[in-house]
Amino acid sequence: MELPPLFDLAAWQSRGGAHTAGEIVQQPALWAAVADLLETAQPSLEAFLGSALSQPEQRVIFTGAGSSGFIAEMVADAINAQWPADIRAVHTTSLLTHPQLYLKADRPTLLVSFGRSGSSPESVAVVEQVQASVPSARFLHITCNAHGALARHGSGRQDTCSLLMPPDSCDQAFAMTSSLSCMLLAALTVFDKAPWADRVARLRTLADHGRAALHQWDAAIAALAQWPCARVIYLGSGPLEASAREAALKVLELTAGRVLALSNTPLGFRHGPKSTLDGDTLVVMLRSAQPLARRYEQDLLDELRSDGIAGRVISVGPSSAEGAEGDFVLEAPDFSDSWLAPLWLLMAQGYALQRSAAMGYTPDNPFPDGTVNRVVQGVTIHSHG
Template identity: 30%
Template sequence: MNMSLGKLTISEISAQSAALSAAVEQLQLQGDWVERYLKAEQFDEVIFIGSGSSYYQALTMASTYRNWLGRSATALPSSELYLFRGQNTAANRNYLVVGVSRSGESTEVILALESVRNLPQYTICGITCYEQSTMARLAECLVSPLGKEESTVMTKSFSSMTFMMQAAIASAAEHSGLQAELDAVVEADADVVKRADVFIQSLVQKEQLHKYIYLGMGAYFGIAQEACLKIKEMSYVWTESYGTLEFRHGPKSVVEPGTLVCVLLSEQARAYELKVAQEMQEYGAYVLVVTAEAGEDTAFADGVFEVGGKQLSDEARTVLYLPALQYLGYYTALGKGVDPDSPRNLTQVVKI
């Protein structure tokens, strides 16, 4: 591996624990945002919108919102709300639209928010890492202060923004147990980041892999999508992501020796997801399980990375799964002699 490559990327992956802590402190200063938007009862549905990685974290935000608040929410690519609003929303409903954008400058997010901000049934707000961005001037935004990045590929910004929105949702729920879970995540994150670095670097050095499949359900489906994008952006490898059980319905035909199948294991559907993992191993896949805790039921797997926190909800553990997945993209890129700081064809902000 050429360790001189990707210095920005690895420094930002390694710094996400501090970014989570800063997000918690910032949210305390923006409690009025939670009151105005997430606690408000006039909204029939919340729509989280984003593009690329921001859409994938929107999926997890929406899943968390539904489960923790028991209210309707969905996630859409920004372009779907902007160009196909009638196909994605219903008349005579009141919507809160939450724009999700690291830079706050993504053209599609801005266009989508501008397209609905003057419509009577829509209210807009957002979450970003840049308080002076176009989106932050357009709509009131939560700001992850240490989520700012120099690298093109999102890592700590994704973790900190996802976590900050979950913390906002927990605050809106007024559930002390949820807030305690997120405190435990902040406390655990630094150790998880360090262990993930060592674990993934060793895996990449030992294994010869040429296909990468990421599987997740519930709050982890968006994370599986993001993991797929991370390794694709950084190292240009062939990769896909699916809902864990959905992968059995046709897509599993691509599995062969040299295929990594990474299962983001939930506790809610653990037994079912592990059956899928075992089946993929029988087809020749190298099976990596990312889980709260290993057990006899995961002993078959070729690799198991434990994040801890089995007592936590699947939603709360979400950001603890991210370091291993980000490092997998990073070290795979180094192994191929590719610089993850300068991904081909990509820019930090996508504009039309």
């Protein structure tokens, strides 16, 4: 079956994937739009944050569920390394079940919530829980839906700031693609310690490289998706560990769980998970921009290719990393792994879309029976105490 280019939205319309394909390829334009948006919002954001990040007693919790939780993981450590404040990622699904492990009434706390729709049951429940547990808490909602519960909740509140992404970032397809990358880059821009102008310039630079990546990789992604693998394993270290989890989730979602997708770190993979390899397995390494991490990654790539157990082993990353035939490489800017993650996720999103189509699924709605929904349903929120 011949698969259409990512940019051929008419062809994707007939395959039930026009929303997903369009939302993947629109991302570089949206990243530039986020840059414009944040330039305008800079004064209000800086006034809201004040000096909080410079205070060691300040706690900042990045949170979300599913893909939004992976955004939190991709952001938190990179930001924590820059500031005296205690900054960490905790999924809403953990905050709801074990709040006593993460919340302290006497610690000033800023909860940063990510939400595409902003209407997942856990989103507002966690905000309300933190309000009840930490009287002095403040809230920053980063969301793509101006009409969602998160955005409505923050309206008119002195303790809350809502940062709305460009309207087109509120993906209509089942899987989060442009919503994820926009919220990720917005958080990095808002919380990074570099001068504000430099942060916004990074967004525009990434947009240029994102356009190049989509055009450069398009045919190769479609060709890779034709290979009938039974499982996909994404590997990544540092912030790219969460990127690997997100990449694996895209495969699970868009193939309706029929392709088993796993994730791990390059070093952790040898500690048991390597036993999952067989001739029907595709291994994808998300390459770090950091030289030390790249040495460990290359060791494992060499090992996997020498073993010959996995069906295919490829990597995705900057051209400065050592490459092999079939790898997805890009002349990338000299940014940190968190900032470069959206570029590597373009490949993972495109692959999941094309693999879904190759298997005969409709990527915009791979679960027509409603087993899994675009906005999570069926969650009962239980009281704490």
